[in-house]
Amino acid sequence: MTTGTLALAIVAVILAQLTALALVGYHRRKGMSPDRTSHPDTPLAAGNGPAWDGYRDFVVQRRIMEDAAESICSFYLTPVDGQPLPAFKPGQFLTFKLQIDDPETPPPKTLVRCYSLSDRPRPDYYRVSIKRVLPPAGNPAVPPGRSSNYFHDHVQEGMRLSVKAPSGHFHLMEQEPLPIVLVGGGIGVTPMLSIINYLLQSDSQREIWFFHGLRNSSEHITKEHLESLAKGHPNFHLHTCYSRPGTKDVEGIDYRHRGHVDIKLLRLTLQLKRHQFYVCGPRAMMESLVPALEAWGVATDDIYYEAFGPATLPKHQKPKAQVSKPEMAQPAITVTFSKSGKSLTWNPNAESLLEFTEDNDIEVDSGCRAGSCGSCQTALKSGEVDYSQDPDADVESGHCLLCISKPKSDLTLAA
Ligand SMILES: Cc1cc2nc3c(=O)[nH]c(=O)nc-3n(C[C@H](O)[C@H](O)[C@H](O)COP(=O)(O)OP(=O)(O)OC[C@H]3O[C@@H](n4cnc5c(N)ncnc54)[C@H](O)[C@@H]3O)c2cc1C
Ligand code: FES
Structure with missing residues (x-):
């Protein structure tokens, strides 16, 4: 072999290696894994954005009680529009918007709650499994969980539900196939x-x-x-x-x-x-x-972890220790609500901007109270917030999630 052919061979090998590396990089960025390609009925993982915008109508095909105590019920859902079901990343959740019309507590109320998908991605249905939430131990006078009891007592086969696309950052990581x-x-x-x-x-x-x-x-x-x-x-x-x-x-x-x-x-x-x-x-x-x-x-x-929304408890149930810890004297912060026309001094004992907003009778949407559903997303017209945890919902630029944030400086919120 001449020096010229040897050089050409080396260049060819390097080019082949670079092509292989580029392909591996592409597949990693797309979140593909060899596992998925071998099973045609398992569609590819969802990309970064939601699989559909806003809420989509689903129908309950089946409901099955899962345990002897009849406390956990699974609901099998198919889309009303009959279009194929987009895949999701195992571990993600669905967000539901419920209209709860209870004659004892009129008028009808809108509730937003998140429920994890409890089966693998499949082309034919989504499944969620919901535990009936009882009043806190030792406090039977308190009403039981609204959404979970509504699902158990009122959501029957054939009923329609409004569902946001699968989302959430707690999901199987496939890039490194570790144990x-x-x-x-x-x-x-x-x-x-x-x-x-x-x-x-x-x-x-x-x-x-x-x-x-x-x-x-x-x-x-x-x-x-x-x-x-x-x-x-x-x-x-x-x-x-x-x-x-x-x-x-x-x-x-x-x-x-x-x-x-x-x-x-x-x-x-x-x-x-x-x-x-x-x-x-x-x-x-x-x-x-x-x-x-x-x-x-x-x-x-x-370590990946997810809590099912510690903040689903109404704010008054939060442990007192959290509000009484000693804090350094901070300069007063002003929170301005542009739509309501209110300018208020931030209460450093408030758990979050959501709690502060509600305490001051300013109406904002909320759901999970845990940074997951995106319901409390509000435009931030000026100022900065600190998050107590990474938001699970995707937050649009120039917006913040009120339920897991506190003001870092004077703020103006579009609320
Ligand atoms: C990402 C994510 C995934 C989740 N996945 C699942 C899942 O797969 N399955 C599942 O079952 N759940 C799941 N959850 C939890 C679920 O979203 C709800 O939080 C849960 O069903 C409780 O909601 P609820 O409306 O029934 O209860 P709520 O009405 O929010 O009540 C919560 C508690 O507060 C008590 N309470 C109500 N009113 C008062 C009052 N005035 N004073 C004091 N206490 C009161 C209730 O008795 C109850 O114990 C998930 C949550 C998140 C954030
Ligand atoms: S209430 Fe769900 S993200 Fe804030």
């Missing part, structure tokens, strides 16, 4: 079901550990389905934990561990290597487990 650890506590199981069903249906070879925390068999949903997946897929490891087993619940048969899912159990079960963690469950579980994972040495970038 994956899913922790679902209580109704926090729903996004995990979507992730598990998607990965196993796609014949993913990733190691999947699922720690499912619940009280006992009375609220055990999709038990047979999960157990049969564990039998059929050696890479799927199911660890069910009952915190308060019933008298007939047998350890080793009905469930695997007694107690809550905690860091001790994870450390005893998992090998010391890099995993991706996904955590969704009650506030107490999240507040203990997420810091414990970090303290164990798990990189923050490998």
